[in-house]
Amino acid sequence: MNALDHIERIYFLGIGGIGMSALARYFSVTGKDVAGYDRTSTELTRQLSSEGIDIHYEDSPTLIPPPFRSTQNTLVVYTPAIPADQSELGYFKENRFTLYKRSQILGLITHNHKTVAVAGTHGKTTVSTMIAYILTKAGPGCNAFLGGISRNFNSNLVLHAKSDWVVTEADEFDRSFLQLYPYAGLVTSMDPDHLDIYGETGNLIEAFNQFIGQIDRKGLLLMKAGLPIHADKLPSNVYTYSLNGPSDFRADNIRLKNRKYHFDLIGPGIGLKDLSLEHPGLVNVENATAAVAMSLLLGLDPMLIRSALEDFSGIQRRFDYHVRTEDIVYIDDYAHHPQEIEATLSSTRELYPDKKITGVFQPHLYTRTRDLAGGFAQSLNLLDRLILLDIYPAREVPIPGVTSEMIYKDVQIADKIMCSKEDLLDVLKQSRIEVLITMGAGDIDKFTGPITQLLQERSKG
Numbered sequence: 001m002n003a004l005d006h007i008e009r010i011y012f013l014g015i016g017g018i019g020m021s022a023l024a025r026y027f028s029v030t031g032k033d034v035a036g037y038d039r040t041s042t043e044l045t046r047q048l049s050s051e052g053i054d055i056h057y058e059d060s061p062t063l064i065p066p067p068f069r070s071t072q073n074t075l076v077v078y079t080p081a082i083p084a085d086q087s088e089l090g091y092f093k094e095n096r097f098t099l100y101k102r103s104q105i106l107g108l109i110t111h112n113h114k115t116v117a118v119a120g121t122h123g124k125t126t127v128s129t130m131i132a133y134i135l136t137k138a139g140p141g142c143n144a145f146l147g148g149i150s151r152n153f154n155s156n157l158v159l160h161a162k163s164d165w166v167v168t169e170a171d172e173f174d175r176s177f178l179q180l181y182p183y184a185g186l187v188t189s190m191d192p193d194h195l196d197i198y199g200e201t202g203n204l205i206e207a208f209n210q211f212i213g214q215i216d217r218k219g220l221l222l223m224k225a226g227l228p229i230h231a232d233k234l235p236s237n238v239y240t241y242s243l244n245g246p247s248d249f250r251a252d253n254i255r256l257k258n259r260k261y262h263f264d265l266i267g268p269g270i271g272l273k274d275l276s277l278e279h280p281g282l283v284n285v286e287n288a289t290a291a292v293a294m295s296l297l298l299g300l301d302p303m304l305i306r307s308a309l310e311d312f313s314g315i316q317r318r319f320d321y322h323v324r325t326e327d328i329v330y331i332d333d334y335a336h337h338p339q340e341i342e343a344t345l346s347s348t349r350e351l352y353p354d355k356k357i358t359g360v361f362q363p364h365l366y367t368r369t370r371d372l373a374g375g376f377a378q379s380l381n382l383l384d385r386l387i388l389l390d391i392y393p394a395r396e397v398p399i400p401g402v403t404s405e406m407i408y409k410d411v412q413i414a415d416k417i418m419c420s421k422e423d424l425l426d427v428l429k430q431s432r433i434e435v436l437i438t439m440g441a442g443d444i445d446k447f448t449g450p451i452t453q454l455l456q457e458r459s460k461g
Contacts, residue, residue, distance in 0.1 A: 011074065014079035016039075021044055023109075026109070028051060035068055059087045071098075078101060107180055128147070133152050133311075138304030140165060141165070142166065146315075148315040173194050178214070182215055182216065184216075187229070189224060190228065192372065196396075218236060221237070226242075239297065251288075259351050261280070262276050277310075329434070330437075330438075331436070333438070333439050341376065341380065357437065359387070360439065361439045366391055377411045377412075385415040386415070388411075392440065429454065
């Protein structure tokens with residue numbers, strides 16, 4: 001933190017991102033002047049504005065607040081999602097401002113703290129949020145930078161002035177996690193993703209192993225059993241976990257009661273009986289196994305861990321219920337990778353085995369669609385009906401020949417349609433809905449309000 005002590009003002013390019021907004025909140029709460037730009041107004045950016053942060057939505061250097069145009073004691077933080085030709089980024093570079101990537105700032109903040117960093121191509125948001133909540137309820141408290149809005153904290157930022165612990169996601173995108181040197185590392189998965197950055201899966205795996213090599217030698221590593229870990233340097237304490245397979249920590253005696261999971265956790269010298277998890281989905285039993293195992297390894301009291309897990313109420317856009325009646329269920333989920341979609345839909349099927357499941361999926365990124373189209377199609381076959389939207393481009397420009405059709409043509413279920421966002425509500429109005437799930441990391445969450453209203457009115461009717 002010493003490197004940032006003299007900074008008075010921090011300007012964020014892409015302030016509405018989930019990771020960027022947590023940093024913006026952190027600096028605002030700790031006394032810095034904060035402002036920023038984002039392309040679109042969202043619920044999250046509106047919340048930041050209500051917290052006193054100056055945000056605008058047009059890419060124009062003239063809109064940068066005057067105090068932030070001084071290079072003295074001003075820092076600019078940007079996300080790799082900002083295009084290289086963005087006008088404000090160009091202004092700051094031309095005028096020789098101090099610029100840092102988001103990952104570099106996170107590295108500076110966490111450097112002198114006991115950091116628990118959760119990595120993985122999926123699962124890291126849920127696991128890190130669980131650990132942060134357990135540390136808060138059952139331990140010394142913590143500071144946390146989360147990749148989702150925790151329902152328990154109602155934020156993606158957790159602050160505890162007297163705690164030396166920091167919990168954060170270790171994001172593999174743009175090799176961001178290589179800015180972290182944690183005391184404890186947890187790796188949930190290493191499936192192919194971000195191949196636009198890595199080129200091939202082998203390079204992704206090497207980056208994960210490099211991250212693992214940066215864990216404190218006196219610290220610990222907890223990883224899902226079976227991952228291809230071959231780092232030259234490992235911490236002195238290495239453990240594995242799994243849902244129910246051979247590992248140091250595992251879930252056992254998993255059962256579903258009233259759509260709520262109960263399980264036992266078996267670990268070295270310990271057995272916790274009848275843990276319960278309100279957050280639905282079998283995948284979250286695995287996530288909870290990881291979070292509880294890490295909490296035990298950090299020395300927390302098992303009974304307090306049990307209580308905290310029972311109180312954990314989940315994360316926005318992670319198997320997020322919006323309608324739950326006897327006749328209609330509507331769930332929204334952030335799933336945007338084939339493995340995530342498979343886990344989400346398998347959990348939905350287990351909870352509602354006798355219901356027709358309709359899924360709306362918005363692919364995220366042209367490169368991800370190009371690289372993983374076959375996997376998307378296979379996972380979407382778990383639906384009874386598919387409504388497939390156009391690709392959400394995010395930071396990318398179109399790639400010739402890469403469209404949602406690449407996924408659609410290989411989906412084997414008969415009941416499938418392609419649909420524009422503009423027509424989605426009309427399609428749903430004409431559809432018989434028993435269980436509906438919307439999935440994607442783009443702007444599909446803008447439809448949760450209208451869809452919820454539509455289905456609530458239908459349920460009342």
